[in-house]
Amino acid sequence: MNTTHHQNKLIVIIGSGLAAYTLIREYRKLNAEQAITVITQESGDFYSKPMLSTAFASKKDAQQLISSSAAKMMEQLNIQIHSHSKVLKIDGSDQSLSFQSADGKEHVLQYSKLVLALGADQIQIDLAGDGADQVMTVNDLQDYAIFRERIGQKKKLVILGAGLIGCEFANDLSLGGYHVEVVDLADQVLGRLLPRAMADELQAKLSALGVLWHLGTSAKTVSRVGDGFEVGLSNGNVLQADCVLSAIGLRPRTELAKRAGIKTERGIVVNRQLETSIQGIYSLGDCAEVEGHVLPYVMPIMQAARTLASILAGHDSALIYPAMPVMIKTPALPLVVSPPASGSEGSWTIKQEENGIEGLFYSPQAQLLGFALAGSATAQRATLTKLLPNILGE
Numbered sequence: 416m417n418t419t420h421h422q423n424k425l426i427v428i429i430g431s432g433l434a435a436y437t438l439i440r441e442y443r444k445l446n447a448e449q450a451i452t453v454i455t456q457e458s459g460d461f462y463s464k465p466m467l468s469t470a471f472a473s474k475k476d477a478q479q480l481i482s483s484s485a486a487k488m489m490e491q492l493n494i495q496i497h498s499h500s501k502v503l504k505i506d507g508s509d510q511s512l513s514f515q516s517a518d519g520k521e522h523v524l525q526y527s528k529l530v531l532a533l534g535a536d537q538i539q540i541d542l543a544g545d546g547a548d549q550v551m552t553v554n555d556l557q558d559y560a561i562f563r564e565r566i567g568q569k570k571k572l573v574i575l576g577a578g579l580i581g582c583e584f585a586n587d588l589s590l591g592g593y594h595v596e597v598v599d600l601a602d603q604v605l606g607r608l609l610p611r612a613m614a615d616e617l618q619a620k621l622s623a624l625g626v627l628w629h630l631g632t633s634a635k636t637v638s639r640v641g642d643g644f645e646v647g648l649s650n651g652n653v654l655q656a657d658c659v660l661s662a663i664g665l666r667p668r669t670e671l672a673k674r675a676g677i678k679t680e681r682g683i684v685v686n687r688q689l690e691t692s693i694q695g696i697y698s699l700g701d702c703a704e705v706e707g708h709v710l711p712y713v714m715p716i717m718q719a720a721r722t723l724a725s726i727l728a729g730h731d732s733a734l735i736y737p738a739m740p741v742m743i744k745t746p747a748l749p750l751v752v753s754p755p756a757s758g759s760e761g762s763w764t765i766k767q768e769e770n771g772i773e774g775l776f777y778s779p780q781a782q783l784l785g786f787a788l789a790g791s792a793t794a795q796r797a798t799l800t801k802l803l804p805n806i807l808g809e
């Protein structure tokens with residue numbers, strides 16, 4: 416049975432990740448009273464998602480990654496949270512949505528402003544074999560708890576994907592005592608972010624920890640064998656694993672918006688005011704796309720949250736993205752990258768230092784468009800960031 420909730424003026428936020436909670440924190444600096452309701456499929460406990468790929472080595476379980484419980488968030492931020500609840504449908508024409516609460520009941524809620532902070536799904540590749548449905552992804556606290564439990568005392572892990580998340584897990588899990596093999600179709604690690612020389616250095620440093628690589632090939636099958644799995648590769652090799660982890664990339668969650676008639680491309684399309692194609696419905700975080708940019712990282716979320724908080728509080732504001740370098744949490748070779756915009760013309764200049772590497776990407780007109788810094792060269796981060804063009808300017 417449907418229960419309908421009416422409230423005169425209510426901001427509803429779907430999601431309880433970094434985007435949702437940062438937005439609320441910023442908004443509360445401007446308005447302490449406005450009623451806010453959060454609906455989330457998660458518990459609503461606040462945790463730092465980037466720690467999911469560094470928590471094994473520090474022996475942290477899922478509970479230890481929670482910095483503030485849902486109850487505390489409700490009290491601190493003066494909000495209501497419907498946890499373990501899934502939004503099923505949005506109707507922009509009468510400003511309502513329906514959601515299923517933890518007890519299975521369906522509810523209808525009226526909103527005056529709605530924010531979609533839905534995040535992104537890990538992409539699953541098509542795999543054959545009777546173990547394909549056992550391939551894991553770690554994208555939230557619950558996934559992490561299940562992964563930790565599954566991997567338990569086991570030792571052998573195959574990671575699909577040598578991108579940022581795959582390499583961070585490879586580093587963390589090998590420090591945590593696991594035997595790690597990584598498979599990627601690209602012929603270098605972190606292909607989208609690093610110039611070749613630095614990718615090779617990272618690969619060598621991770622190899623020194625015991626990581627084995629299968630690059631330029633892809634996983635085709637995952638089959639159950641006893642308690643574990645065999646992973647068949649397109650180059651004919653077969654790997655043994657106790658557990659298979661997939662980390663091949665993220666896909667913004669756009670389905671709910673699409674069904675509501677909201678414009679989507681790669682992500683949910685928003686303007687510089689973070690408003691979607693339907694008035695009064697906004698979006699930010701890993702699910703959103705601003706002028707062609709989908710940036711699933713912490714810094715862009717901070718920028719977007721400040722802008723949207725200001726808009727929701729009734730001020731004029733427009734999103735600006737300065738250059739926002741990303742730290743890659745591979746202690747074997749600490750890295751900071753600010754890649755050039757895709758399709759940029761130019762080339763990398765690589766300078767080897769005693770304990771690091773500096774990679775600078777220059778346009779044909781000698782303008783610095785991006786950088787990748789490793790080891791001691793990461794100290795240059797702040798100086799170089801100031802020289803980079805904005806991603807989204809005034």
Ligand SMILES: Cc1cc2nc3c(=O)[nH]c(=O)nc-3n(C[C@H](O)[C@H](O)[C@H](O)COP(=O)(O)OP(=O)(O)OC[C@H]3O[C@@H](n4cnc5c(N)ncnc54)[C@H](O)[C@@H]3O)c2cc1C
Nearest residue numbers: 430431432433434456464465502533534700701711712713
């Ligand atoms: C392992 C890992 C390491 C990372 N490391 C870094 C890093 O070092 N630096 C960096 O900058 N970034 C890093 N990132 C990226 C960063 O963590 C994300 O950009 C950020 O956490 C995304 O926050 P979000 O709020 O947009 O999405 P999420 O945290 O995914 O939140 C989405 C929320 O929406 C809810 N939801 C979705 N659909 C529905 C629905 N229909 N009904 C109700 N609720 C719904 C979900 O339950 C969830 O609460 C990392 C990501 C991962 C996975």
